[in-house]
Amino acid sequence: MAGEGKVYGSSGFSVEEFTGADYIILNHVHGDHCNLVGQLWERFRGRVLVHGACALELAKTFQIPCQAIYPLYPGNSYYFEDFTLDVYPSAHDTRGFREGRFNRPADEQKAYRMMGMPDVPNELMPMGSMYNLNFLLTTQNNFRIDFTAGKDFDMHARHVAEKHPNLLLRHRIRSYPPEEYARQLEAIGAQFILPLHQNNARASDEDLNLYFQKVNAVLASRGSTARAFNPEPYKWFKVYTGIAAE
Numbered sequence: 001m002a003g004e005g006k007v008y009g010s011s012g013f014s015v016e017e018f019t020g021a022d023y024i025i026l027n028h029v030h031g032d033h034c035n036l037v038g039q040l041w042e043r044f045r046g047r048v049l050v051h052g053a054c055a056l057e058l059a060k061t062f063q064i065p066c067q068a069i070y071p072l073y074p075g076n077s078y079y080f081e082d083f084t085l086d087v088y089p090s091a092h093d094t095r096g097f098r099e100g101r102f103n104r105p106a107d108e109q110k111a112y113r114m115m116g117m118p119d120v121p122n123e124l125m126p127m128g129s130m131y132n133l134n135f136l137l138t139t140q141n142n143f144r145i146d147f148t149a150g151k152d153f154d155m156h157a158r159h160v161a162e163k164h165p166n167l168l169l170r171h172r173i174r175s176y177p178p179e180e181y182a183r184q185l186e187a188i189g190a191q192f193i194l195p196l197h198q199n200n201a202r203a204s205d206e207d208l209n210l211y212f213q214k215v216n217a218v219l220a221s222r223g224s225t226a227r228a229f230n231p232e233p234y235k236w237f238k239v240y241t242g243i244a245a246e
Contacts, residue, residue: 012234015039022082025135026050027149028092029058030128032199035116038062049078049085051131054124061122072133083139088159090132093150093173103129136163143241145169146188149196157187167239168193174200178214185219185226193228202233 015036021044026034029050041048041064050058052071059069072078074089096102105126117124134148134156146165148156151173168190172181185193193215201208208230215228231237 015043018043020044020046022046023080024048025085025137026054026058027090027134027147028128028132029054029124031117031125033128034058034062034124038064038118041068051133053131054127057123057127061118061120061124072135074133083137086136086138086160086163088134088136088156089152090134090148090156091150091152092129092132093171095174098175134159136160136165143167146190147196148188153184154187157184160188165190166241167191169196170194171196172198172200172208172211174204174206178211178218181211181228182215182218182222182224185215185228186222186224191226193226195230198230198233 013036018040021040023046024037024040026037026049037048037058038061040046041062045068047070048058048064048068049070049072052073055069055071056066058064059066070078072085072087074087076087078085078087094102132150135146137145137147139145144163144165145167146160146163147169149171153170165188168185168188170181170184170188170193172195181193195208195212198208200206201211212228212230219226219228
């Protein structure tokens with residue numbers, strides 16, 4: 001677990017590599033998801049979108065002005081200038097339970113110094129385990145990006161059954177065989193699926209490219225035109241639709 005903690009604690013991108021952050025959307029507030037939020041806000045002064053139950057604790061931990069924090073609540077739609085955000089309930093994965101281990105609240109409190117977090121007492125680790133969000137982001141040109149993490153996938157698939165997103169960002173839980181990951185892409189009806197938490201594979205030395213090849217083989221065998229893509233970690237990519245001659 002020590003090696004895994006080191007992988008999860010790495011920030012990947014540095015703040016200097018960002019050219020803007022008008023909005024920072026946090027699905028939950030564990031340190032490996034929010035450890036750069038304070039630095040990003042100081043540099044770009046954008047809006048920080050986070051579960052309402054965690055909003056004040058996040059502001060206090062990173063000393064972000066409360067006026068810059070925008071609380072989100074499941075079941076609501078938010079109409080921002082650049083996009084619409086539909087927010088849905090979510091639940092953090094319980095891998096520890098499957099592996100016969102779990103953290104009690106006192107254990108989570110001890111972990112507040114982990115993962116590049118400020119060295120101040122805070123409740124973000126247990127809050128990150130309890131309060132999670134899924135969301136569908138629709139751009140001004142109607143490009144739809146669905147974000148779903150953790151467990152209870154089929155509940156989320158029912159929420160977005162008629163939305164037909166272009167792109168699915170989905171937590172690749174370690175216990176999923178390629179057939180299950182392919183099923184989830186087909187259930188959402190997106191054109192592409194990209195993994196969340198690539199560090200799951202890095203922490204266990206798994207070949208995620210091989211895994212995605214197997215996912216695509218499953219999709220092809222079912223006659224699906226949807227595909228899975230494993231982007232190189234910590235590299236920027238452009239996502240777009242277009243028409244090209246063969």
